[in-house]
Amino acid sequence: MARPVAVDDPGDPRLADYVGLTDAVLRRRIEDGRGVFIAEGELVIRQLLVSGYAVRSVLVTPARLARLEDVLAPLDAPVFVAPAAVLEAVAGFALHRGAVAAASRPAAAEPATLLARSRTVAVLEGLNDHENIGTLFRNAAALGVDAVLLSPTTADPLYRRSVRVSMGCVLHVPFATLTPWPDALATVTGAGFELVALTPGPGAEPVDVLDGMTGPVAILLGAEGPGLTDGALGAATRRVRIPMRGGVDSLNVATAAALAFHHLQRV
Numbered sequence: 001m002a003r004p005v006a007v008d009d010p011g012d013p014r015l016a017d018y019v020g021l022t023d024a025v026l027r028r029r030i031e032d033g034r035g036v037f038i039a040e041g042e043l044v045i046r047q048l049l050v051s052g053y054a055v056r057s058v059l060v061t062p063a064r065l066a067r068l069e070d071v072l073a074p075l076d077a078p079v080f081v082a083p084a085a086v087l088e089a090v091a092g093f094a095l096h097r098g099a100v101a102a103a104s105r106p107a108a109a110e111p112a113t114l115l116a117r118s119r120t121v122a123v124l125e126g127l128n129d130h131e132n133i134g135t136l137f138r139n140a141a142a143l144g145v146d147a148v149l150l151s152p153t154t155a156d157p158l159y160r161r162s163v164r165v166s167m168g169c170v171l172h173v174p175f176a177t178l179t180p181w182p183d184a185l186a187t188v189t190g191a192g193f194e195l196v197a198l199t200p201g202p203g204a205e206p207v208d209v210l211d212g213m214t215g216p217v218a219i220l221l222g223a224e225g226p227g228l229t230d231g232a233l234g235a236a237t238r239r240v241r242i243p244m245r246g247g248v249d250s251l252n253v254a255t256a257a258a259l260a261f262h263h264l265q266r267v
Contacts, residue, residue: 004065004079004080004081005078005079005080005081006080006081006082007059007080007081007082007086008082008083008086009086010086010089010090014057014078014080015059015080015082015090016030016034017030017034017036017038017056017057017102018038018059018087018090018091018100018102019090019091019092020091020092021038021040021091021092021093021095021100021160022091022092022093023092027159027160031105031158035104035105036056036102036103036104036105037102037103037105037158037159037160037163038100038101038102038103038160038163039100039101039102039103039160039163039164039168039171040095040097040099040100040160040163040164041097041099041100041164042064042067042068042097042099043167043168044163044164044167044168045058045068045071045099045100045101046068046071046168047167047168047169047171047172048101048103048168048171049071049072049075051168051171051172053103053104053106053171054103054104055075055077055101055102055103055104056077056101056102056103056104057077057078057079057080057101057102058072058075058077058078058079058080058099058100058101058102059079059080059081059082059087059090059099059100059101059102060079060080060081060082060098060099060100061081061082061083061084061087061098061099062081062083063098064097064098064099065079065081068099084098087100105158108176108177109174109175109176110176111149111176111177111178111184111187111188112187112191113176114146114147114149114174114175114176115147115149115187115188115191115193115216116191117146117147118146118147118216119146119216119217120144120145120146120216120217120218120219120261120264121145121146121147121148121149121188121193121216121217121218121219122136122140122145122147122148122149122218122219122221122257122261123148123149123150123151123178123185123188123195123218123219123220123221124136124148124149124150124151124154124221125151125153125154125181125182125220125221125222125223125228125229125232126151126153126154126222126223126226126229127154127155127221127222127223127253128153128154128155128223129155129223129224130155130159130161130162130165131161131162131165132224132252132253132254133154133155133157133159133162133165133166133170134157134161134162134163134164134165134166134170135165135166135254136148136221136253136254136257137157137162137166137169137170137173138165138166138167138169138170139254139257139258139261140169140173140257140261141166141169141172141173142169143258143261143262143264143265144261144264144265145173145261146173146174147173147174147175147176148173148174148175149175149176149177149178149188149218150175150176150177150178151177151178151181151182151232152177152178152179152180152181153181154177157170157175158170181231181232182229182231182232182234182235185220185232185235186235188218189235189237191216192215192216193215193216193217193218194213194215194216194217194218194237194238195218195220195235195236195237195238196210196217196218196219196220196236196237196238196239196240196260197220197228197232197233197236197238197239197240198219198220198221198240198241198242198256198257198260199222199227199228199233199239199240199241200227200241200242200244200249200250201227201233201239201241203239204239204240204241205238205239205240205241206240206241206242206243207240207241207242207243207259207260207263208263209238209240210240210260210263210264211263213264217264219257219260219261219264220232220235220236221253221256221257222253223253224250224252224253227250240260242256242259242260
């Protein structure tokens with residue numbers, strides 16, 4: 001790491017990657033235009049630094065610099081150090097974690113490439129809650145899911161909140177977008193995967209049928225509320241449900257996914 005660079009001006013152009021972190025429209029424009037994403041917090045930055053993603057810069061308070069010095073020392077990227085008030089002025093909110101990093105977005109992965117080296121994958125249709133996505137990726141990393149495939153209407157897994165909620169696990173689980181949707185689900189079944197729709201709908205088998213599956217399996221998950229579309233359900237080769245007491249329509253999607261992933265664990 002080069003000598004840390006002190007910054008005291010929120011308008012410093014070197015901090016442009018970090019502007020307006022709570023403004024979703026502005027962030028989409030910045031991140032798409034610059035090919036960048038943000039990792040927030042000490043634990044997530046530690047995960048970023050061992051993930052293989054290219055780090056563009058790090059912005060920290062003096063206190064966080066001291067806590068991260070062990071992993072920042074070998075970093076070949078600028079480390080900007082600023083008072084908490086400067087971080088707040090740049091980010092647009094009180095950045096209590098006192099540390100953010102900007103990293104380059106990689107080239108989009110090919111679904112067929114991920115399927116070829118996977119045994120268990122998750123397929124997400126229309127998930128737009130960033131916290132659910134972050135939690136789902138954390139569950140995937142913990143429970144042996146090799147990759148995640150996304151519909152074009154699923155939110156960005158590299159959005160700051162998703163990365164933070166995942167505790168950095170989204171940086172270690174590869175993902176790709178399936179398009180056109182839902183026709184591209186044929187790519188999954190064509191690669192030899194059993195495409196299992198997780199649905200509370202009638203006719204679905206209890207989730208413990210997953211215990212006996214030994215071949216490649218893809219768990220298909222829909223957004224909370226609308227669930228899976230008819231097109232996605234029509235592409236599934238099997239439907240399973242999680243038995244529940246009456247009076248509850250469904251589980252949180254990340255929780256339901258974790259239960260399904262647990263049944264498929266091959267350790």
